Amino acid sequence: MKTTTPAVMRQKWWTAWMYLAPALALLIIFVLFPTLRTVYLSLRSSDTTQWASEQCRAGETCWGLLENYRQALTTDQATTALQNTALWLVVMVPGTVILGLLFAVLTDRVRYESLAKSIIFAPMAISFVGASIIWRFVYNPDPDIGSLNALLGVIGIGPQTWLATDPPFNSMLLIVVGMWVWTGFTMTIISAALKGIPTEIIEASRVDGANEWQVFTHVMLPQLVPTLAVVGTTMTINTLKIFDIVWVMKGIKTDVLATRMISELYLFRNNGLSAALAVILIILIIPVMYYNIRQFNIQEAAR
Amino acid sequence: MNRVLRERLISIINRIPLHVAVIGLCLIWILPTLGLLITSFRPQQAVNETGWWEVVKSQEPTSTAYQTYCTDCHGANLSAVPSIDLGASDVVSGFTNTRRLAVTFNREYNGAVHIPEDQRPDDESLREILDYLRIESGAIKMPPRFTVNNYKDVMVGYDARGGTYDQACEEEGPTPTRSCDFWEDATRSDAIFKGVLNSFAVSIPSTILPILLAGFAAYAFAWLDFRGRKVMFALLVGLQIVPLQMTLVPVFRLYADLGLNGSFLGVWLFHTGFGLPYAIYLMRNFIAGLPREIVESAYLDGAGHWRVFRVIIMPLALPAIAALSIFQFMWVWNDLLVALIFLGNKAPVLTYQLSQLMDSLGGGWHRMTAAAFISMAIPLAVFLLFQRYFVRGLLSGSVKG
Numbered sequence: 001m002k003t004t005t006p007a008v009m010r011q012k013w014w015t016a017w018m019y020l021a022p023a024l025a026l027l028i029i030f031v032l033f034p035t036l037r038t039v040y041l042s043l044r045s046s047d048t049t050q051w052a053s054e055q056c057r058a059g060e061t062c063w064g065l066l067e068n069y070r071q072a073l074t075t076d077q078a079t080t081a082l083q084n085t086a087l088w089l090v091v092m093v094p095g096t097v098i099l100g101l102l103f104a105v106l107t108d109r110v111r112y113e114s115l116a117k118s119i120i121f122a123p124m125a126i127s128f129v130g131a132s133i134i135w136r137f138v139y140n141p142d143p144d145i146g147s148l149n150a151l152l153g154v155i156g157i158g159p160q161t162w163l164a165t166d167p168p169f170n171s172m173l174l175i176v177v178g179m180w181v182w183t184g185f186t187m188t189i190i191s192a193a194l195k196g197i198p199t200e201i202i203e204a205s206r207v208d209g210a211n212e213w214q215v216f217t218h219v220m221l222p223q224l225v226p227t228l229a230v231v232g233t234t235m236t237i238n239t240l241k242i243f244d245i246v247w248v249m250k251g252i253k254t255d256v257l258a259t260r261m262i263s264e265l266y267l268f269r270n271n272g273l274s275a276a277l278a279v280i281l282i283i284l285i286i287p288v289m290y291y292n293i294r295q296f297n298i299q300e301a302a303r
Numbered sequence: 304m305n306r307v308l309r310e311r312l313i314s315i316i317n318r319i320p321l322h323v324a325v326i327g328l329c330l331i332w333i334l335p336t337l338g339l340l341i342t343s344f345r346p347q348q349a350v351n352e353t354g355w356w357e358v359v360k361s362q363e364p365t366s367t368a369y370q371t372y373c374t375d376c377h378g379a380n381l382s383a384v385p386s387i388d389l390g391a392s393d394v395v396s397g398f399t400n401t402r403r404l405a406v407t408f409n410r411e412y413n414g415a416v417h418i419p420e421d422q423r424p425d426d427e428s429l430r431e432i433l434d435y436l437r438i439e440s441g442a443i444k445m446p447p448r449f450t451v452n453n454y455k456d457v458m459v460g461y462d463a464r465g466g467t468y469d470q471a472c473e474e475e476g477p478t479p480t481r482s483c484d485f486w487e488d489a490t491r492s493d494a495i496f497k498g499v500l501n502s503f504a505v506s507i508p509s510t511i512l513p514i515l516l517a518g519f520a521a522y523a524f525a526w527l528d529f530r531g532r533k534v535m536f537a538l539l540v541g542l543q544i545v546p547l548q549m550t551l552v553p554v555f556r557l558y559a560d561l562g563l564n565g566s567f568l569g570v571w572l573f574h575t576g577f578g579l580p581y582a583i584y585l586m587r588n589f590i591a592g593l594p595r596e597i598v599e600s601a602y603l604d605g606a607g608h609w610r611v612f613r614v615i616i617m618p619l620a621l622p623a624i625a626a627l628s629i630f631q632f633m634w635v636w637n638d639l640l641v642a643l644i645f646l647g648n649k650a651p652v653l654t655y656q657l658s659q660l661m662d663s664l665g666g667g668w669h670r671m672t673a674a675a676f677i678s679m680a681i682p683l684a685v686f687l688l689f690q691r692y693f694v695r696g697l698l699s700g701s702v703k704g
Contacts, residue, residue, distance in 0.1 A: 013529070015527060015608060016523045016527040016528070016529035016532075017523075017529065019519040019520060019522055019523035019527065019608075019612075020519070020520050020523045020529075020535075022516045022519060022520075023516040023517060023519060023520035023579050023583060024520070026516065026572065026575055026576040026579060027539070027542065027576060027579055027580070029572075029576065030550060030554060030572065030573055030575075030576025030577065031542050031545055031550060031576055031577065031579075031580070032542070033553070034549070034550035034551075034552075034553035034554050034557075035545050035549050035550060037552075037553035038549050038550065038552055038553055041552055041553065048556075103328065106321065106324055106325050106328070107325060109318075109321055110321065110322065110325050112325075116325055116329050118687070118690065119329045119332050119333050120328075120329065120332050121686075121690075122332075122333075122336070122683065122686065123332070123336075124686075125633060125679075125682045125683050125685070125686035125693075126637065126678075126679040126682055126683060127636070127637030127638075127639065127653075127654050127657075127678060127679070127682070128637065128639065129637075129639050129654045129657045129658050129661075129678070130637075130654075130657065130675050130678050130679045132661070133339070133657060133661060133671060133672070133675040134335045134336055134338075134339050134675065135335060136661070137335070137338060137339055137342070137668065137671075137672065138335050138338070140668075143354070144351070144352060144353055144354050145350070145351075145354060145668060146354075147334070147335070147338055147354060147355070147356065150354050150356065180332065180335070188694055188698070189698065192694075192698055240546075241546050241547070241548065243548075243639075243640055244639045244640065244654075247639070247658070248639070248657075248658050248661055250662075258548055261548055262548075262551075262640070262643075262644075265551065265552060265555070265644075266643070266644065271552055271556075274551075274552055275552050277548075278546070278548045278549045278551070278552065279549075281546055281548055281549065282544070282545065282546060282549050285544060285546060286544060289543075289544045293540075
């Protein structure tokens with residue numbers, strides 16, 4: 001905050017608060033208060049009338065006040081959700097970053113760059129529900145409807161019921177959808193950073209006899225590392241929160257944290273467990289977000 | 304000259320792999336959507352029988368089978384036998400299926416069986432012959448390659464198997480769930496058109512409100528002095544961490560107490576609350592970067608804060624407002640989670656209707672694809688029109704709840 005207010009702009013003490021009040025009120029009601037309340041609810045029973053520890057039964061494992069967290073971390077359904085979330089992270093984050101980098105570098109060299117980028121970016125504009133429909137159509141088991149089966153039919157592979165395949169393969173198919181949507185995002189940001197690299201450096205290394213691959217690995221990549229870190233962490237957060245694709249495509253055991261949480265809330269009315277899952281989510285997000293903001297500031301300062 | 308030409312040629316050839324890679328990847332990206340778009344314009348029967356990629360194939364029934372088995376007797380013009388004129392639609396209409404056609408092969412003709420057992424066409428050829436006869440004689444009309452009926456059907460929420468809304472209205476007329484007045488039916492709650500209206504009803508206030516309130520707050524953060532300014536701004540930036548999921552349970556319960564579940568107001572306020580941290584952050588950074596002299600001279604001329612805010616700051620902040628509006632609008636339009644929890648089927652928005660259609664498969668892919676495309680048309684148009692602002696918004700960093 002570099003600006004200091006000059007004398008002519010002095011105001012009564014309540015002027016600023018008048019401008020702030022509406023936004024602050026909504027922030028308190030919809031963000032701050034519910035966040036704290038979720039933490040509290042995560043320690044309460046499913047109908048929130050008593051403490052979670054009072055649901056413990058003698059002779060069964062119970063974490064007392066943290067009983068909801070035990071359920072969120074150790075039951076079968078929960079571990080499936082955690083495993084799938086981990087799978088999403090491991091595949092989707094590097095996947096989108098590498099693909100985005102590839103697109104950014106490739107499209108940088110062609111004249112129809114903006115058209116190509118628009119095509120890759122367009123899935124970002126549509127809803128995840130729309131994207132899920134598009135891909136359910138692609139994955140349709142009937143080779144006269146689903147283009148994937150039709151395509152594989154050409155090389156002699158019979159039709160598969162893709163979305164009914166066993167985990168974790170079915171989750172991989174959903175991750176493909178996620179990557180199709182998010183690669184446009186990573187590409188746009190990486191591409192902007194790529195354009196920021198001074199052309200003199202690149203030209204100079206070419207004159208020095210470096211081939212394109214060496215220019216990429218030795219000149220471009222080191223310059224891009226801070227951006228890749230920001231994009232990677234942003235994608236980590238986005239992936240942790242992924243909901244719509246999994247919710248709409250509905251495979252067998254494809255649950256992730258967010259869908260598990262909504263199922264507990266919406267279908268089973270289990271407020272406590274749902275809140276515990278939300279807290280787990282934010283606990284996973286905070287360190288990534290901290291790193292993300294720090295990297296972003298470093299990158300901004302370097303400009 | 305020759306050397307220059309050769310070098311240019313070599314450089315073009317060298318670049319071929321690059322173009323193949325870029326165009327190939329773009330094709331992979333666009334084909335799924337293209338398939339959806341094409342399918343949404345195809346008639347139901349065609350969708351069920353052939354893939355969308357076959358739409359370029361000729362639909363004309365082939366005459367090969369007819370030529371093989373029938374030309375000798377009936378002639379190339381189908382009318383060589385006057386008593387059985389295969390070019391007449393009433394004769395061909397008698398063959399309601401391939402079996403009816405096959406039966407005629409056993410009949411006596413000029414003292415012999417019409418077609419001897421060992422020379423008869425197989426089932427596929429039989430089918431081909433019948434299709435050919437039907438179209439050629441005019442017994443049935445060639446189904447159109449493309450149709451807008453799917454769009455009409457989903458707009459009014461018509462999801463009966465087979466048939467179209469137009470046909471049903473023509474043949475059966477109005478029913479208790481269908482008035483056959485297009486616009487009246489289109490505003491029933493399961494009609495996609497109603498979903499479009501609901502989506503607009505949710506998105507527009509949910510875009511204006513947070514930006515307006517963020518404008519006020521950003522002005523205070525950028526140009527006004529008050530205690531705790533730095534701390535509060537830092538806290539606000541921090542609030543961007545909070546994922547939407549974190550606040551659903553308490554707000555859901557709060558709304559249940561206030562009776563706000565299922566109301567537009569509830570969704571507007573929720574989206575506003577969630578849009579604010581990012582909007583304030585972006586607006587503050589933009590407004591604080593405006594030239595100081597303009598603002599100061601306005602104060603010296605005796606303008607008050609309200610006037611400066613309205614007449615100077617807001618117009619100058621238009622680029623930031625544009626980027627934010629597009630972002631927020633598309634975010635809200637495409638949102639399923641908030642709409643699912645707080646509106647559900649009480650005021651179904653497009654994304655909710657789509658997810659429901661998906662569960663029931665809403666009367667088949669021909670309609671499903673049309674519904675999906677209606678939901679995509681608006682954000683895609685917004686994106687293509689305002690791409691510049693959209694990208695700028697992305698690059699100003701940070702992620703959204």
